[in-house]
Amino acid sequence: MDAEITEREYMHSGHVGCPGCGATIAMRFFLKAMGEKTVLVLPACCWSIIAGSYPQSTLKIPVIHAAFETGGATASGVRAALDMLGDTETTVVTWAGDGGTFDIGFQSLSGAVERNEDFLYVCYDNEAYMNTGIQRSSSTPYGAWTTTTPGREWKKMRKKNIVEALVAHRIPYAATASIAFPEDLLRKAEKAKGIKGSRFLHIYASCPTGWRIPSEMSVKIARMAVQTNIFPLYEVEDGLRYTINHKPRGYLVREYFRHQGRFQHLTDRDLDEIQKMVNEDWELLLRKAGERV
């Protein structure tokens, strides 16, 4: 790891995440950038459990457990109260899963960002309702098996592009990050911390349990998602200025899919179809960033 990353930990050594849990790795890195002057709003998600049960807590910062769909709204209230108390130093962070962000919490998030509330919203994305047992969300990618998209009913719709939805709000800062690129993740968290108004971080967080991969593959799969352009690393300032942070050599998506149990049913034709979609999305991103396709 980069020498500049603090050795200080904001997580206690015990937590109840699954082995290889990407969401847990994401939190550990993220808090190193945020520091102790942070209040965390935690709508229902895997982290509601990982954070420990009463009267214990995994984290060394205040944690407000919140109702599933209230990530944006609860944080708005926390910020308002801190403002009234004259505390401008503390950062308010909402830490939510993909279900709480893409689906049930989308209204609350959209409202908060439209009001440009001064807070940082982090979505750690494991691409399904993992805490309840691997049910499909609107973040589940095309082609995936979940317990509610079994057998031939595998998901036939594309994953919702949440960053672009936030960019459409002209949010001051939106970025993607990955647990396989910790320096990039920390840099973006620090940058987001220093910006006023609404900020959004979309962190790719692999889930060995739900993706049917061995726990030691967690980081490797996350790296492959970036290298295949399935999950590009980029940031957008003021909803206008795109920067692509990592330009992969363009590995084929086939490699990424081959390692995961959730995609084993896909045929070569399905994979060709997916490769086309990924290429399309990547070219669209290049155009937005003003780069040559």
Added chain:
Amino acid sequence: MRRVIEGSHAVAEAVRLARVQVTSAYPITPQTHIVEILSEYCEKGALKARFLRMESEHSCLAALIGAQLMGVRTFTATSSQGLAYMHELLHWAAGARLPIVMAEVNRALAPGWNIWTDQTDSLSQRDTGWIQLYCEDGQEVLDSTLLAFRLAETVNLPVMVVLDAFYLSHTYEPVDIPTEEEADRFLPPYAPRFRMDTAEPCSFGALVPPGDYMEMRHDMALAMEDALMQLVEIEGEFTRIFGRRHGPIEAIDCNDAEIILVTSGTITSTARLVVRTLRERGEKIGLLKIRLFRPFPAAILRETIGRAKKVAVIDRNCSFGAGGIFAQELRAALCNLDPRPLIYGYIAGLGGRDVTPEVIEEIYRRTQSTDRPEAEGVWIGLREAL
């Protein structure tokens, strides 16, 4: 100072006097005047608060839960569909023991769309752990709202101040508005028992296993029971400063009454007139107004009306399959008395239909002329079948 103001305005005045620090709002008729006035107060600096213009009622309450947890005084207002939409978070606010105060303007639930008064919206939230106060007039609205903050912060439970749509929210009446100094004497600055603080990090609302959950709920039940005595005590102080008292209930001519009418909200004012007129004609009629619905003041009610022969409850609400809700509560409160009065339940005035003196007198006569209640809930004032 006495001014002629709307019921909605009376709420806003109390919120200003309470020096609320964070308020949230989402518009719904007939709540809008309350939050319009508050947003004006915030803009002019008469109220130094953050005014959050949320994208839904659900988010309004979520924001206040976040704010109150950080240790500030909060307020919101809603009605009908908005309250129903908040339902999940009503449980949350009470379970988190947050002394949030909300004004709730009673309005009928759709379909069909109906913006007029009806209590089913607030009464169907009776099991959420909120204290509920039903108001009769503008003065009571102001006094109840101011008192609600003291009461909520004493027992650490949220309070809903309930007022009828239009008959109260949009009706102008003379209201005595306390000075800031008087209000400050009654309601000191908010001193939270707990708050989230980065200097003392802790987790709030985490997973609670079966071995702990029940004790937490028992604590809530105890706090709710305690709220009745606290209300009486706090009102004592209120009376010393402001010279007014409304009580958990109000009994009029109940001591020797054979038939007692039970009302809540603005129907009470009309019933007062009916009772006065019938008393003058020598009828042994009494009136009991219920202001405090949660906690339900069962013991006081047993003492006050337990000796009457008949009790006629007028419900501007309905729990389908069980009749009027106040009637049900009263039956449960009196059922172990021996002897006990017969409870006659009447459903009237739904969806804003006027409950006139004639309607109330009809209820009285019907109760007088029947030996036993005809049904759990008798519907009054229905039009002939089309």
